[in-house]
Amino acid sequence: MLLDFAMIIAGLVLLVFAGDALVKGAVNLSLRLGIPALIVGLTVVAFGTSAPELLVSIEAILGNAPALALGNVVGSNTANILLVLGIPALITAVPVARSLARDFWMMMAATALFIGLAFLGPLTWMHGLALLAGLALMLWNSYGRARAHRNEICNGNGTTSDPLCDDEGLELEGVEPDISGWKIALFLLAGIIGLPVGARLLVNGSVDIATYWGVSDAVIGLTLVAVGTSLPELATTVAAALRREAGVAMGNVIGSNLFNLLGIIGVATLIGPIPVPLEMLQLDLWVMAAASALLGFFVYTGRSITWRAGLGLLLLYALYVIQLFY
Numbered sequence: 034m035l036l037d038f039a040m041i042i043a044g045l046v047l048l049v050f051a052g053d054a055l056v057k058g059a060v061n062l063s064l065r066l067g068i069p070a071l072i073v074g075l076t077v078v079a080f081g082t083s084a085p086e087l088l089v090s091i092e093a094i095l096g097n098a099p100a101l102a103l104g105n106v107v108g109s110n111t112a113n114i115l116l117v118l119g120i121p122a123l124i125t126a127v128p129v130a131r132s133l134a135r136d137f138w139m140m141m142a143a144t145a146l147f148i149g150l151a152f153l154g155p156l157t158w159m160h161g162l163a164l165l166a167g168l169a170l171m172l173w174n175s176y177g178r179a180r181a182h183r184n185e186i187c188n189g190n191g192t193t194s195d196p197l198c199d200d201e202g203l204e205l206e207g208v209e210p211d212i213s214g215w216k217i218a219l220f221l222l223a224g225i226i227g228l229p230v231g232a233r234l235l236v237n238g239s240v241d242i243a244t245y246w247g248v249s250d251a252v253i254g255l256t257l258v259a260v261g262t263s264l265p266e267l268a269t270t271v272a273a274a275l276r277r278e279a280g281v282a283m284g285n286v287i288g289s290n291l292f293n294l295l296g297i298i299g300v301a302t303l304i305g306p307i308p309v310p311l312e313m314l315q316l317d318l319w320v321m322a323a324a325s326a327l328l329g330f331f332v333y334t335g336r337s338i339t340w341r342a343g344l345g346l347l348l349l350y351a352l353y354v355i356q357l358f359y
Contacts, residue, residue, distance in 0.1 A: 050264070090102035146164070
């Protein structure tokens with residue numbers, strides 16, 4: 034069992050570092066090929082940061098543990114809200130902008146679509162295409178809004194001095210202006226090799242532990258794997274809270290949840306069908322939906338997530354995890 038935990042830890046470490054390397058390599062390669070930074074930010078960065086979850090889901094399906102793949106996504110979305118927003122709130126209040134209302138409703142629409150398709154399960158490639166179509170619409174909407182916002186800033190006030198008006202001025206994760214071609218190739222190679230290896234270690238260790246504890250793959254996916262793959266988002270939000278920049282947390286969580294539901298499951302179903310366990314239909318999907326809907330209170334009131342609210346989110350998550358094992 035100690036070996037299984039060692040495999041899980043090694044897998045998570047590999048996923049984090051390989052995912053970061055893939056983002057750096059892909060972003061710098063895209064910019065060098067002349068792709069606008071605005072598009073790179075909406076697609077390459079977003080997909081790259083979700084690569085660990087995607088590889089874990091694909092490996093779970095290939096390893097004959099599809100329930101783990103589904104549990105990973107559902108559990109990650111729940112953990113993103115209750116943990117990734119709850120823990121930073123204990124450090125400093127997490128401000129919530131009302132301008133996120135449209136993004137919130139996009140997340141709720143994706144959640145409703147996902148749950149509806151789950152009840153028509155097992156999830157197959159046809160359901161996956163519907164999810165990927167939703168992702169394409171979301172990306173197109175985000176691109177249009179980003180373009181409109183940039184045009185308003187750059188043309189509406191008669192100035193082009195704002196960094197947003199120049200692709201070179203857009204801040205993207207992993208950008209290195211003077212990076213060499215061989216270093217880009219090295220980053221890409223590290224990501225391409227490290228992600229599947231890390232995913233295999235994580236999935237194999239998780240399946241073994243599920244067997245040892247006598248619980249289902251879905252439960253391990255909802256808890257151990259979900260929290261593990263959410264660690265990068267948690268680390269990012271905690272670091273932002275320590276720098277008193279926690280305002281980015283809510284947007285990051287909403288964006289991550291959208292990609293999990295539409296992108297990761299959408300692609301995973303193209304690899305193989307994903308049965309939906311009855312227990313997940315009865316409880317876990319609704320917990321995810323309720324946690325997502327809970328964000329609406331903060332979005333529409335504009336209230337920050339204080340330490341009291343953060344503690345409440347953490348208690349809710351603890352109760353949820355406890356009932357999964359009893």
